[in-house]
Amino acid sequence: MISRRAALLPAIAVAFLSISSGSIKAAEADRVDARFEIFGFAGLHVLTNRTTVDETADRYTISMDLDTRGLASVFVDLTSHSEVHGRLGRDASYPDAYRADVRRNGADRHYGLDYRRDGAVINASAPPSLERPLLVAVEQTRGTVDQLTAYFILERQLADRGTCALVVPVFDGSALYNLHFADVEREMLSADEYQNFAGPTQICEVACEDNRPIGTTTRTLTGGARSGMPA
Numbered sequence: 001m002i003s004r005r006a007a008l009l010p011a012i013a014v015a016f017l018s019i020s021s022g023s024i025k026a027a028e029a030d031r032v033d034a035r036f037e038i039f040g041f042a043g044l045h046v047l048t049n050r051t052t053v054d055e056t057a058d059r060y061t062i063s064m065d066l067d068t069r070g071l072a073s074v075f076v077d078l079t080s081h082s083e084v085h086g087r088l089g090r091d092a093s094y095p096d097a098y099r100a101d102v103r104r105n106g107a108d109r110h111y112g113l114d115y116r117r118d119g120a121v122i123n124a125s126a127p128p129s130l131e132r133p134l135l136v137a138v139e140q141t142r143g144t145v146d147q148l149t150a151y152f153i154l155e156r157q158l159a160d161r162g163t164c165a166l167v168v169p170v171f172d173g174s175a176l177y178n179l180h181f182a183d184v185e186r187e188m189l190s191a192d193e194y195q196n197f198a199g200p201t202q203i204c205e206v207a208c209e210d211n212r213p214i215g216t217t218t219r220t221l222t223g224g225a226r227s228g229m230p231a
Contacts, residue, residue: 030055037069045070053152060093061085062148079103084148086115093153098146100173111173119143125173136176140211144171150179154204164204169211180207 031054038047047068054061063083068076082100086093100111112124121141145153150168157166164181184203191198 055088058088059085060088060152062152064148077103077105082111082146082148084146086149093145093149093156095145095149098148098173109174113146113171113173115145121171123171123173136171140176141171144169144176146170147172147179154181158202162202164202176211178209178211180209181205182207 031052034049034051034053036049036051037045038049040046047066050065052061052063061083062085063081066078066080068078080100080102082098084095084098086095086097088094095113095115097115098111098113102109102111110126112126114122114124116122119142120138121144123136123141145168147170150170153168154164154166158164164183166181168179168181170177170179182205184205187201187203189197189199189201
């Protein structure tokens with residue numbers, strides 16, 4: 001069974017792997033504002049995703065808002081705001097601070113992560129409930145990034161190398177896991193009534209692997225994600 005937090009990853013994948021699509025209008029050369037409406041079985045409106053990415057020569061800021069829609073809200077009433085800012089290296093992205101506020105079926109959770117230059121991660125999240133204690137050692141989180149930065153790293157790699165092949169260790173304040181990205185196939189898109197991008201794209205598969213001392217469990221997220229940038 002996919003965890004509550006991991007269940008949001010397909011929506012995040014859609015946002016980041018499509019962030020440079022020609023259908024998205026950038027307000028400035030270094031800023032992209034995107035809105036994605038996600039539909040499920042039989043055209044059911046499931047989720048709205050609003051994402052903003054600001055990037056300069058050496059800094060980046062990402063914010064994301066998720067809201068369940070329509071009948072989906074009857075089963076999972078979710079609103080989420082998350083944001084991260086960090087530094088850009090030649091071949092890497094280094095988060096400085098990550099914050100997220102999640103309201104799920106009337107329950108509020110607050111997540112906070114601060115990153116040190118030596119790779120240490122300070123968990124400033126609200127204490128977990130006694131029913132679901134957080135069993136993650138400090139050393140296990142060293143060198144991890146937040147989930148927004150994980151997909152940003154993938155986006156930059158796609159733009160530079162045209163491949164999805166990547167493994168990123170993630171700690172989001174409540175769960176520790178590895179995101180495995182793999183190439184599926186290349187596809188030539190044509191502009192249509194839904195998007196204006198035309199050109200080659202790379203379809204990626206995303207798998208979530210629990211990273212805990214007791215062992216690992218791999219969960220392949222439903223479906224693939226298509227990059228919206230030239231391959």
